[in-house]
Amino acid sequence: MKPSIKQLDALVEEFGLPTIVSELAFITGLAGDKDAAQILRDTASKLESDDDSDDDDDDDDDDEPDEDSITTKDDRKWYQYGKLYFTGSREDLFEKMDDDKFWPDVFTISDHGNAIRIEREGEEE
Numbered sequence: 001m002k003p004s005i006k007q008l009d010a011l012v013e014e015f016g017l018p019t020i021v022s023e024l025a026f027i028t029g030l031a032g033d034k035d036a037a038q039i040l041r042d043t044a045s046k047l048e049s050d051d052d053s054d055d056d057d058d059d060d061d062d063d064e065p066d067e068d069s070i071t072t073k074d075d076r077k078w079y080q081y082g083k084l085y086f087t088g089s090r091e092d093l094f095e096k097m098d099d100d101k102f103w104p105d106v107f108t109i110s111d112h113g114n115a116i117r118i119e120r121e122g123e124e125e
Contacts, residue, residue: 065115069105080104094120 065071070080070093078086078093086093097103106118 065105065107069107071107071109073109
């Protein structure tokens with residue numbers, strides 16, 4: 001006999017899982033002939049494995065600017081935190097970064113909105 005949504009909710013609370021878990025288990029038909037506790041274990045296990053697979057996508061984060069990054073669209077005006085940080089050439093920017101002992105990631109933003117990391121000459125990616 002399939003457990004009711006109320007039974008699943010009670011077990012979700014007992015296991016300390018998000019309430020969406022019981023709804024997913026109920027709606028997707030994982031119930032079948034299993035008892036409610038097994039449904040929750042299976043669903044929680046599936047959610048956990050899905051979370052683990054998301055960790056592999058973190059490698060791409062280095063290819064996008066974050067709030068600390070310095071960005072430019074024209075190689076003359078350099079912005080950080082949404083404000084003008086510096087005006088000048090790339091070489092002058094890198095010189096300023098050296099003087100300030102501050103080396104955030106630097107990106108140029110293309111006309112299409114794509115971020116392209118700027119590496120200093122002689123620096124390895």
